Amino acid sequence: MTSPLRLCVRRSPAPDAEGAATLVTLRLPSDVSCIEEAVELVTRHCLAGHAATRTIRFRLQVVLSEALANAILRGNRESLDKWVDIRAELHDEMIRVRVTDQGSGFDPDSVPEPIRPEQLDEAGGRGLFLIRKLVDAVQFNDQGNSICMILRRH
Amino acid sequence: MGFTQTKDQSGVAVLQVEGQLIVGNRQELKDLVQAALDRGERRILIDFSRTGYIDSSGLGALVSISKRIREAGGELRLAGLNEDLRSLFELTKLDTLFAIADTPQQALGTF
DSSP: OOOSSOOOOEHHHOSTTTTEEEEEEEEESGGGGHHHHHHHHHHHHTTTTTTOHHHHHHHHHHHHHHHHHIIIIIHHHTTTTTTEEEEEEESSEEEEEEEEEESSSOOOOGOOOTSSSGGGGGOOOOOOHHHHHHHSSSETTTTTTTTEEEEOOO | OEEEEOOOTTTTEEEEEEEEEEEETTTHHHHHHHHHTTTTTOOOEOOOTTTTEEEEHHHHHHHHHHHHHHHHHHHHEOOOOOOHHHHHHHTTTTTTSEEESSHHHHTTTTT
């Protein structure tokens, strides 16, 4: 699906990120129809110049999609006057991606595990669980409106 | 990104997911399955051979679709998942909820 909204990736040296060669930032509106395009743009820039396995590409695509969906639907509640910011620090060994919304935040520890037998038949509740399983480390800010995901390249 | 709908020689409705199954298009797949059920189809195969990635909204849509088909007295099969896609079902234990075949041909043989 092509979004009518223009997305912009800024690729520049990252003087504020210790040891990072490149900083990629992207701001998108709180519209789920922008997610696919944003994921493709950020993934392409994160993997450029590196030999990425299919699994690394896949994991980055899935966790970006999850984090953006959470930010748009739950954080910003699809309010079109709110933005979602992506900030990716690209290192030789790993990628650190932060997704921040303008919502009031949530307590990540309050999210129940979705793999209990009584939960399996539920349609929702797997996003954060999948992120935690697919990346090497996950951190939240104190407010709970910004998630930082670290994915090793190998 | 989209869906292709065909019918197998034996009458199984086959839906192929091309590209991603994510929050932006999950409703379209649910609507296609509902339309198939409304037409009287009761054997449905969803083929992921040409799918890039699935997010948790896509997995949730498949759970909802499975319930609808079951309630209508029908059968659902999933097929064509590559190793990465299959890992999502295994991590979330959804591989225990769905009948998953390696290939569409194998899935068609199990109806």
